[in-house]
Amino acid sequence: MSRGDKSAYSDKQKRKAEHIEESYEAKGVSKDEAEARAWATVNKQSGGGNKSGSGTQKSETAKRADRKDSARRASATKHGHSPNAGRASSSRGRRGSTSLSDMTRDELMKKAAEQDVHGRSRMRKDDLIKALS
Structure with missing residues (x-):
């Protein structure tokens, strides 16, 4: 799918983006900016266009955990630490350490x-x- 191609989105996603876009335009946002914000919102809420196959979409809990982990790693990197520094992958990695x-x-x-x-x-x-x- 090339950038800007909306063919992979469901009709529901397209309607949602159109509604959001109209909302932004009513608030005085330019048409291009309103469209960009609308599709960004749809992407954030649904993870992009239609997904094929079973089990390809993550649960909200899994998405939340991934975001939290990503934020933790970004914060650690920002502060000059290795994302996994001081954090063992499991408690067995800490058992022998005092x-x-x-x-x-x-x-x-x-x-x-x-x-x-x-x-x-x-x-x-x-x-x-x-x-x-």
Whole structure:
């Protein structure tokens, strides 16, 4: 499908885009901008044109998890960290490690509770590491 080709969209998606476009034009947005915003909205809501085959569309829960993971990785990259730094793929990767920085915030909270660290509920991960060190 070439860019701008709407043939892969369902009739319902086309109607939705047209309705959104009309809404934007009524608010004074230019025709080109209104069309671009309308299709962007349809794409965001439905994931693009029709998908063929069974099981190709993700559930809302899976989409939400993917967005959350993507946001976490983007934030880590923005702050100069490797997206998976300090985060093992599963708890088995952390079992043998005693380093505080390898622990999750929840694990640090449990350890802080055991040591009765004052003010732990308001602490961030870095603060918990300092308090436990």
